[in-house]
């Protein structure tokens with residue numbers, strides 16, 4: 001007898017697997033999806049292991065297969081277990097990351113009657129009789145249909161009674177696929193080519209040129225042609241096609257097509273470029289790792305924007321493909337990187353799959369299948385693409401590896417795609433390249449230590465002439481106020497914008513966040529209050545009129561005057577993008593403005609539309625959040641203004657300095673990509689801050705040395721690990737009480753086990769204290785081996801655990 005260890009799709013299963021006997025004759029493999037009995041239900045499960053040793057508990061039998069082929073590969077099974085253990089997430093949630101799109105929703109309960117002639121139905125209660133009649137009338141009925149007919153409660157009650165009496169049977173099935181194949185109109189000749197030619201001559205003599213042209217086009221094509229293509233090639237309307245159909249010369253049919261997210265873009269194949277010396281040596285490093293059979297290589301490719309990292313990815317990937325391997329490329333936000341995707345699909349025409357949560361479920365499903373069947377050399381997508389079923393995975397690229405969007409923070413499993421990729425590399429031997437202009441301090445630290453191999457591209461590739469790094473001016477906003485300028489635009493920025501507009505060039509104005517700021521700053525001297533204990537910026541809580549540290553809950557009332565310079569202009573809260581757009585319109589009345597933030601860009605193609613409008617110079621000034629700093633190549637932009645660099649600097653998070661450096665560097669990277677050159681103006685109350693100084697000088701090491709020093713002193717990552725525990729409740733007092741109780745429990749555990757490597761910070765209200773009507777308190781653990789410690793403590797339900805949180809805000 002064979003036994004299967006199964007991860008079951010039920011919240012009750014938590015991090016556990018369950019053992020089932022494999023019925024004789026049922027061929028089962030690891031990674032396969034099965035139906036299993038669970039309590040009185042029949043649920044989905046994934047087989048994680050098989051064994052011949054009977055478990056020491058009684059087992060039930062697997063009820064059946066859901067699909068013939070395994071859905072998870074053996075290394076994905078190991079990966080799912082690791083995710084569940086490391087991030088303390090329910091096992092099936094980890095498994096589900098790797099299942100095909102739409103898989104989890106596809107179970108339906110069906111009812112059928114099981115009556116024998118001797119059953120006496122007259123004594124049944126009315127409710128049950130009614131239900132039974134509906135079921136037997138249809139032979140088989142889904143529970144949801146019955147619920148629609150009788151009402152939910154009534155139907156469920158009746159069914160459970162009928163099942164108990166043996167009068168009805170439940171069965172479970174996959175719902176009919178919600179994902180439907182896509183059909184497209186195709187045209188083909190309905191007559192022999194010779195006859196078509198005679199018709200063409202006739203049409204021409206009757207001056208029906210378009211009809212003749214369409215017929216002529218179809219005559220050259222043996223296969224049905226998509227109508228869209230024919231229309232474009234011939235340049236005719238639907239009426240022309242209809243006329244030919246009416247004459248019986250052309251046939252119309254629906255043909256099933258694969259939904260291809262790239263199909264709207266024309267693909268022009270592009271040859272590899274001749275590499276610079278720096279690119280070549282980076283490429284050599286990576287390709288030698290791809291060829292070696294030893295320990296898998298992890299590389300950190302550090303190079304400023306425009307230094308040619310993408311070209312290195314493309315050529316390294318080509319080599320991987322030549323060696324029979326396939327790749328996964330992660331990008332931070334797919335809708336912001338159309339140009340990157342275009343470059344990959346130009347180099348690997350029709351062999352690129354794009355995974356993207358904004359695709360329809362059908363498109364996602366088709367791409368998943370195509371990948372699993374080995375049809376794609378490259379898969380590109382956001383963090384979840386690391387779970388793509390790419391066979392022969394040999395190469396993983398994480399572009400902009402420092403981006404926070406690689407961490408899933410909002411829902412469980414709260415995984416980091418970079419750490420998942422590293423684990424995957426360990427399991428499969430795949431080579432990993434982390435690329436960034438501003439590497440995560442933790443990655444750079446590991447590279448310095450020798451855990452990763454560091455590859456540097458120190459300079460921009462300068463293809464023809466022009467475009468070195470842009471010239472940067474840092475404006476001290478305190479001086480503006482002293483000079484009597486109360487506008488949001490410094491005199492320097494105002495002048496620069498005016499000048500650019502006069503020359504008919506484009507401007508981007510950039511603000512870090514969309515809402516108002518949450519810190520209080522002195523407008524006179526720039527002073528911002530910080531926590532005495534944690535060094536993080538205090539957060540303003542307008543409802544209580546206090547400033548609070550959201551790590552340790554240190555609180556003070558909002559001061560009336562600045563503690564440093566005694567100015568009364570202390571309550572300066574900053575501006576959002578919407579306000580900024582309005583102010584810009586007032587200051588530059590002749591300019592055409594465009595706003596780009598997550599409010600303005602709801603909808604599938606909104607990003608692309610805004611970008612295209614700006615690129616085709618239908619606007620002069622683009623105002624936006626940091627989103628506009630990503631992945632764009634806009635040659636007409638000669639000026640970039642960082643309107644308030646202090647917004648990110650004053651986030652209550654120990655990574656605020658790093659974040660600011662990254663954002664400013666990205667902004668700098670946007671300017672001067674064209675032959676017109678570029679300038680950057682950064683406005684701040686804190687020009688001497690190392691993050692601002694380093695960014696304005698394009699000096700990563702200056703930033704890194706200072707930052708790593710602070711991290712070491714305050715024992716923050718990479719010198720420790722963090723875990724953030726959050727509790728939410730509609731009642732703030734109860735919420736705080738639970739947080740305090742949890743801290744006590746954890747302290748007792750730590751003390752009683754004599755653990756000295758874990759410390760507790762807080763509890764304190766979360767940065768966003770109230771979210772969707774619930775108050776949130778959080779507790780931070782610092783130390784090593786946090787996951788194993790937390791796994792050994794019973795954490796009550798309602799607590800959210802985030803291991804290695806990226807933003808404590």
Ligand code: ADP
Pocket residue numbers: 273274275276279303304305306307308309310311312461463
């Ligand atoms: P990054 O990814 O580091 O921002 P890219 O790979 O996008 O840099 O390169 C920046 C620009 O330089 C692109 O337009 C690219 O086509 C061009 N480029 C890159 N490498 C070369 C090269 N070896 N020769 C000529 N042009 C190059």
Ligand code: ZN
Pocket residue numbers: 522523524525526527562563564565566567
């Ligand atoms: Zn002051």
Ligand code: ZN
Pocket residue numbers: 531532533534535536549550551552553554
């Ligand atoms: Zn504090």
